[in-house]
Amino acid sequence: MRPILLQGHERSITQIKYNREGDLLFSVAKDTVTNVWYSVNGERLGTYNGHTGAVWCVDCDWDTKNVLTGSADNSCRLWDCQTGKQLALLNTNSAVRTCGFDFSGNIIMFSTDKQMGYQCFLNFFDLRDPQQIEDNQPYLSLPCNDHKITSAVWGPLGEFVIAGHENGEFNQFSAKSGEIIKKAKEHTKQINDIQTSVDLTMFVSASKDNSAKLFDSASLDHVKTFKTERPVNSAAISPTMDHVVMGGGQEAMEVTTTSTRIGKFEARFFHAAYEEEFGRVKGHFGPINCVAFHPDGKSYSSGGEDGYTRIHYFDPQYFDFELEA
Numbered sequence: 326m327r328p329i330l331l332q333g334h335e336r337s338i339t340q341i342k343y344n345r346e347g348d349l350l351f352s353v354a355k356d357t358v359t360n361v362w363y364s365v366n367g368e369r370l371g372t373y374n375g376h377t378g379a380v381w382c383v384d385c386d387w388d389t390k391n392v393l394t395g396s397a398d399n400s401c402r403l404w405d406c407q408t409g410k411q412l413a414l415l416n417t418n419s420a421v422r423t424c425g426f427d428f429s430g431n432i433i434m435f436s437t438d439k440q441m442g443y444q445c446f447l448n449f450f451d452l453r454d455p456q457q458i459e460d461n462q463p464y465l466s467l468p469c470n471d472h473k474i475t476s477a478v479w480g481p482l483g484e485f486v487i488a489g490h491e492n493g494e495f496n497q498f499s500a501k502s503g504e505i506i507k508k509a510k511e512h513t514k515q516i517n518d519i520q521t522s523v524d525l526t527m528f529v530s531a532s533k534d535n536s537a538k539l540f541d542s543a544s545l546d547h548v549k550t551f552k553t554e555r556p557v558n559s560a561a562i563s564p565t566m567d568h569v570v571m572g573g574g575q576e577a578m579e580v581t582t583t584s585t586r587i588g589k590f591e592a593r594f595f596h597a598a599y600e601e602e603f604g605r606v607k608g609h610f611g612p613i614n615c616v617a618f619h620p621d622g623k624s625y626s627s628g629g630e631d632g633y634t635r636i637h638y639f640d641p642q643y644f645d646f647e648l649e650a
Contacts (some may be wrong), residue, residue, distance in 0.1 A: 340630030395421030489516025572613025
């Protein structure tokens with residue numbers, strides 16, 4: 326089956342995200358627009374307009390009521406998903422790199438970049454307290470002095486945030502006290518992406534050191550490693566199969582010096598248990614910046630440096646596929 330091509334951005338895609346039901350797909354890019362699409366046919370539902378810089382991250386809460394975006398215009402914004410109305414504007418001193426709703430949808434976290442003399446901070450706001458939003462005062466703001474956060478997700482039950490740093494280490498930050506609960510360092514270079522499994526018990530990390538690794542969310546135990554020959558920009562865990570999909574390719578700035586054949590712009594599928602690659606999907610004309618599985622496990626999407634998002638529906642053979650051990 327041919328992939329559905331979503332053409333809604335003029336610049337490279339930075340993140341894509343499905344909502345929990347999987348009927349909507351959110352995409353953000355370096356061109357200030359946040360798009361939302363129907364994932365079933367690729368029709369564009371609408372846009373969230375307001376940012377004035379590249380949008381780095383997007384998240385949607387559990388019941389698809391609100392959308393959160395973080396941007397290089399030094400703001401994190403909360404939107405009404407249905408109407409596209411801006412509900413809150415949180416100004417920061419530097420670009421917002423990651424953002425996310427906790428399980429309840431009441432607490433949001435976002436991290437800011439270390440730039441222009443400002444520290445990298447991890448901020449927590451409680452949306453039930455309008456005063457926090459009004460005064461732009463997070464109930465918890467954690468400075469990360471050493472290495473900035475490059476990717477972060479909420480852990481199970483909204484108790485902590487798992488953050489990946491530019492030096493390759495992970496920290497669990499408590500959302501209540503702000504203290505570091507656990508640390509781990511398995512990667513040698515920057516963490517580009519962290520995505521959790523559906524039940525939040527595991528997460529997969531994608532790193533510049535040419536590998537993706539699977540971890541236990543609570544203990545930060547390193548379970549599996551998936552190796553490639555190129556930097557991995559994004560990795561996602563299938564909700565129904567023991568599969569991991571990875572997207573990458575060489576750095577965007579080096580693309581023009583190589584032919585597309587050498588570029589390795591395929592999405593790669595690995596078996597989560599055996600750590601073996603069993604399939605590739607071609608298509609993008611540049612590195613893949615983000616991948617995401619549909620919550621029903623029957624399709625996946627990838628967003629690339631070429632500004633396109635592709636929704637791929639799996640063939641029936643995929644579901645009967647057994648890796649020969």
